[in-house]
Amino acid sequence: MKTEVEKSATKGxxxxxxxxxxxxxxxxxxxxxxxxxxxxxxASGLEKGTLYSxxxxxxxxxxxxxxxxxxEAIGKRLHNLDSVPNAVDxxxxxxxxxxxxxxxxxxxxxLNFAMDADDGNSALRLRVxxxxxGWHDVLGKIIEKGQAAEEIKPELDADAAAHxxxxxxxxxxxxxxxxxxxxxLNEAQRHLNLYLEREVRLAK
Numbered sequence: 001m002k003t004e005v006e007k008s009a010t011k012g013x014x015x016x017x018x019x020x021x022x023x024x025x026x027x028x029x030x031x032x033x034x035x036x037x038x039x040x041x042x043a044s045g046l047e048k049g050t051l052y053s054x055x056x057x058x059x060x061x062x063x064x065x066x067x068x069x070x071x072e073a074i075g076k077r078l079h080n081l082d083s084v085p086n087a088v089d090x091x092x093x094x095x096x097x098x099x100x101x102x103x104x105x106x107x108x109x110x111l112n113f114a115m116d117a118d119d120g121n122s123a124l125r126l127r128v129x130x131x132x133x134g135w136h137d138v139l140g141k142i143i144e145k146g147q148a149a150e151e152i153k154p155e156l157d158a159d160a161a162a163h164x165x166x167x168x169x170x171x172x173x174x175x176x177x178x179x180x181x182x183x184x185l186n187e188a189q190r191h192l193n194l195y196l197e198r199e200v201r202l203a204k
Contacts, residue, residue, distance in 0.1 A: 015046060015050055015054065016054045018046065019051055020064050020067075021068060023035075023040045023065040024065040024066070024109075025105045026039055027062055027065050027066070027069075028069055028104060028112050031112065031115065031116055032058070032062055032113075032116035032121065032124075033116070036058075037051060040061070060123075062116065062124050063121075063127050066127050066128065069109035070110065072109075073104045073109050074103075074135060077097045077103060078094065078138065080097075081142075086146070086151050087143065087151045087152055088151060088196050088201045090146075092193055092196055094139070094142075095165065095169065095189050095193070096189065099185045099186065099189045107177065113127075114128045132166075135166060137162075139162035139166070140158045140159055140161075143162065151202055152202055153201075156200060168188050168192055169188055172184040
């Protein structure tokens with residue numbers, strides 16, 4: 001049976017989680033400047049005092065909100081990669097996940113929060129930079145393992161290839177947001193798949 005302290009802690013954790021989840025969606029949709037703490041209070045249904053008992057500032061909450069949003073997004077992008085044995089096919093599945101599965105409400109958190117990080121929130125900038133590096137490192141390791149398994153050309157620069165995949169996908173995301181009918185993401189996937197087959201996969 002839980003003690004009163006344990007019950008209070010559990011309730012506090014639930015409240016904190018609700019605040020972070022609500023803020024993640026609002027920040028990702030409206031941006032840091034366009035979303036107020038009052039908006040988050042109203043959307044969460046919690047008291048203003050509850051919000052400030054967990055987060056002393058909007059900047060602190062934005063960092064936690066990004067962590068939440070990015071964990072959701074990257075989890076979907078890497079979904080089922082371990083079920084695919086070949087490294088090139090892993091990369092193709094990753095691209096397919098990115099294009100066909102919405103990462104988070106409001107678009108790519110990395111892209112959206114990076115814009116906010118330029119406005120002077122150094123803690124958020126570091127968080128976004130770390131997330132980008134983590135994504136890059138995952139792709140780089142897939143490529144390196146593929147080279148070791150003789151699935152990927154040994155002369156391929158793993159870092160450059162990882163940067164290329166990320167840059168094309170994120171760039172297409174921006175274009176697609178401006179003109180959803182242009183099919184930029186589908187075109188990005190088509191060209192990346194050709195690149196993976198022609199320039200990356202080791203022919204046997």
